[in-house]
Amino acid sequence: xxxxxxxxxxxxxxxxxxxxxSLAALAKNPNLHLLLTGDQALLEAELKxxxxxxxxxxxxxxxxxxxxxxxxxxxxxxxxxxxxxxxIILLRDEDDIAAMVSCGxxxxxxxxALVRLGRIPGVIRPAFCPLLPTxxxxxxxxxxSGANPEVxxxxxxxxxxMASLYLENVYGVDKPRxxxxxxxxxxxxxxxxxxxxxxxxxxxxxxxxxxxMESRDLLSGAYDLVVADGFSGNVLVKTTExxxxxxxxxxxxxxxxxxxxxxxxLLMKRMFQEEKEFMNYQNYGGSVLxxxxxxxxxGHGSSKAxxxxxxxxxxxxxxxxxxxxxxxxxxARYEHYEE
Amino acid sequence: xxxxxxxxxxxxxxxxxxxxxSLAALAKNPNLHLLLTGDQALLEAELKxxxxxxxxxxxxxxxxxxxxxxxxxxxxxxxxxxxxxxxIILLRDEDDIAAMVSCGxxxxxxxxALVRLGRIPGVIRPAFCPLLPTxxxxxxxxxxSGANPEVxxxxxxxxxxMASLYLENVYGVDKPRxxxxxxxxxxxxxxxxxxxxxxxxxxxxxxxxxxxMESRDLLSGAYDLVVADGFSGNVLVKTTExxxxxxxxxxxxxxxxxxxxxxxxLLMKRMFQEEKEFMNYQNYGGSVLxxxxxxxxxGHGSSKAxxxxxxxxxxxxxxxxxxxxxxxxxxARYEHYEE
Numbered sequence: 203x204x205x206x207x208x209x210x211x212x213x214x215x216x217x218x219x220x221x222x223x224s225l226a227a228l229a230k231n232p233n234l235h236l237l238l239t240g241d242q243a244l245l246e247a248e249l250k251x252x253x254x255x256x257x258x259x260x261x262x263x264x265x266x267x268x269x270x271x272x273x274x275x276x277x278x279x280x281x282x283x284x285x286x287x288x289x290i291i292l293l294r295d296e297d298d299i300a301a302m303v304s305c306g307x308x309x310x311x312x313x314x315a316l317v318r319l320g321r322i323p324g325v326i327r328p329a330f331c332p333l334l335p336t337x338x339x340x341x342x343x344x345x346x347s348g349a350n351p352e353v354x355x356x357x358x359x360x361x362x363x364m365a366s367l368y369l370e371n372v373y374g375v376d377k378p379r380x381x382x383x384x385x386x387x388x389x390x391x392x393x394x395x396x397x398x399x400x401x402x403x404x405x406x407x408x409x410x411x412x413x414x415m416e417s418r419d420l421l422s423g424a425y426d427l428v429v430a431d432g433f434s435g436n437v438l439v440k441t442t443e444x445x446x447x448x449x450x451x452x453x454x455x456x457x458x459x460x461x462x463x464x465x466x467x468l469l470m471k472r473m474f475q476e477e478k479e480f481m482n483y484q485n486y487g488g489s490v491l492x493x494x495x496x497x498x499x500x501g502h503g504s505s506k507a508x509x510x511x512x513x514x515x516x517x518x519x520x521x522x523x524x525x526x527x528x529x530x531x532x533x534a535r536y537e538h539y540e541e
Numbered sequence: 542x543x544x545x546x547x548x549x550x551x552x553x554x555x556x557x558x559x560x561x562x563s564l565a566a567l568a569k570n571p572n573l574h575l576l577l578t579g580d581q582a583l584l585e586a587e588l589k590x591x592x593x594x595x596x597x598x599x600x601x602x603x604x605x606x607x608x609x610x611x612x613x614x615x616x617x618x619x620x621x622x623x624x625x626x627x628x629i630i631l632l633r634d635e636d637d638i639a640a641m642v643s644c645g646x647x648x649x650x651x652x653x654a655l656v657r658l659g660r661i662p663g664v665i666r667p668a669f670c671p672l673l674p675t676x677x678x679x680x681x682x683x684x685x686s687g688a689n690p691e692v693x694x695x696x697x698x699x700x701x702x703m704a705s706l707y708l709e710n711v712y713g714v715d716k717p718r719x720x721x722x723x724x725x726x727x728x729x730x731x732x733x734x735x736x737x738x739x740x741x742x743x744x745x746x747x748x749x750x751x752x753x754m755e756s757r758d759l760l761s762g763a764y765d766l767v768v769a770d771g772f773s774g775n776v777l778v779k780t781t782e783x784x785x786x787x788x789x790x791x792x793x794x795x796x797x798x799x800x801x802x803x804x805x806x807l808l809m810k811r812m813f814q815e816e817k818e819f820m821n822y823q824n825y826g827g828s829v830l831x832x833x834x835x836x837x838x839x840g841h842g843s844s845k846a847x848x849x850x851x852x853x854x855x856x857x858x859x860x861x862x863x864x865x866x867x868x869x870x871x872x873a874r875y876e877h878y879e880e
Contacts, residue, residue: 348724
């Protein structure tokens with residue numbers, strides 16, 4: 203039995219999406235046991251009348267709520283009874299709990315995981331690795347995408363090692379083609395950090411490094427993994443999502459501007475629905491936090507039930523693939539630059 | 542008469558696109574005089590048989606070619622007879638020449654402009670400011686987008702001042718709504734540079750600062766100008782272009798997968814053509830380099846004639862709007878942090 207915590211508050215559709223996603227995951231996977239954190243009365247009300255295997259679902263009462271504007275450092279100190287902090291502390295303290303899923307504040311989750319949960323031995327900085335669909339029908343991972351606005355070349359190398367193992371072991375990508383996000387393809391492009399990281403990645407046999415990538419080529423299918431500092435990685439992921447969303451909105455608006463277009467679009471209805479599903483990031487699960495002592499998956503704040511279910515599935519697959527111990531082994535092959 | 546240099550080599554479609562774009566601009570604007578730099582024989586061959594006012598077009602012979610892999614510092618030292626370096630030096634030395642347009646190597650252009658041409662007094666670092674179309678039918682500028690991978694808060698403030706003046710004076714945008722690119726909207730998001738820049742921008746009356754922007758919202762129409770370091774600004778612009786291109790490619794491929802879709806698309810042909818034009822960055826001109834002693838406009842390497850023509854028009858409008866002296870006056874209102 204794999205035990206996973208689900209933080210049921212802090213998302214835009216909490217706790218409905220978290221509860222519905224949890225029940226869907228439980229129904230599909232007989233080897234899964236879920237622990238839902240949050241206000242007990244609210245969670246019980248949400249579960250009422252629903253069918254599920256109650257022996258594999260527990261509620262952990264955590265009544266405090268984290269506000270939007272609260273500083274992460276205040277949250278971890280003052281909000282120990284919030285659904286997120288309670289999950290982090292339980293994850294740390296209970297050996298039989300494998301992972302947690304949260305759609306709450308990114309800053310609080312990163313700080314909480316760093317300070318309360320800790321890292322895999324040897325890992326300097328945990329990093330996010332969300333996935334996007336490529337135009338060739340595959341996926342591409344981006345690591346880091348927000349946990350570390352500032353990085354060193356040694357951090358970037360570790361991101362590449364951890365995320366390569368993630369893609370190999372959880373998604374079956376063979377020797378992920380790994381690129382460094384940069385402003386041009388040539389080795390000398392970018393700042394000193396990028397130039398040094400380029401050299402370091404070339405000397406890292408654990409990584410199938412294929413050179414620099416310009417952001418224009420993210421979705422081309424030529425790369426399986428892109429390594430970046432958390433600031434520009436965040437820009438890369440959010441710009442891609444934002445552009446896709448805005449373009450679909452524009453298409454829709456333009457279609458409604460003329461009857462002829464409406465007729466044409468009717469014939470293409472199924473195609474447009476498929477495009478919409480293709481670009482719907484809810485279908486690609488959450489952004490896993492690689493390098494923490496135990497598995498942490500961060501869902502979008504806007505996650506609906508299907509996205510929460512995907513996040514739970516990701517956490518499950520990370521646990522059964524023994525990703526953490528593989529990361530520890532591989533990281534140990536290289537010198538650490540900080541502790 | 543406004544005299545503008547056009548570097549006719551170094552682009553993907555050189556010199557055909559540069560010559561055709563130049564002739565189109567000349568035909569439209571009787572007050573324009575163009576100086577084409579490049580191999581004289583090749584340029585003469587390209588001009589042969591074409592109709593144009595020869596009294597307003599000169600060829601400046603510059604036979605050397607800049608290779609793709611050449612270091613910018615080598616180019617400015619060793620390639621003085623290249624079409625780009627010749628243009629930069631002429632622009633510096635000839636009082637009656639107002640501006641230059643180039644689609645050649647970005648690195649060489651930035652280094653050449655900095656070292657040979659110099660800056661507007663008070664400007665710490667020149668910065669690129671390309672434009673993208675918003676979904677509301679307007680434009681949004683991004684400054685910097687590649688000239689300065691590393692910046693300080695003082696640089697970011699100057700980018701905001703220069704680009705606000707550019708949008709106001711060249712595009713008639715009233716009090717451009719200016720945002721700082723960041724990983725979240727709250728004032729304390731991002732790294733120290735972002736947090737300090739946020740404070741500094743709030744204390745800058747020359748800038749209509751509206752707070753942080755997440756990259757997801759770039760095309761929403763809520764912003765006229767986004768200020769960024771050259772690294773993440775570059776990621777922002779290229780990811781937007783890349784996502785739009787890849788999505789259109791996917792739509793096209795999917796349309797061809799079924800006869801029904803092909804019929805539907807036929808009814809929507811004009812709409813799809815308009816979408817394609819809307820997303821075609823060739824229609825939005827080049828990326829102006831703000832802060833250089835004289836006007837420099839950088840076109841995409843892939844520029845075709847229409848894009849070159851737009852770049853020339855941009856340079857012309859920057860010159861007649863007296864943008865440089867306005868930048869000098871406004872920058873002088875604030876303390877300089879470096880020289």
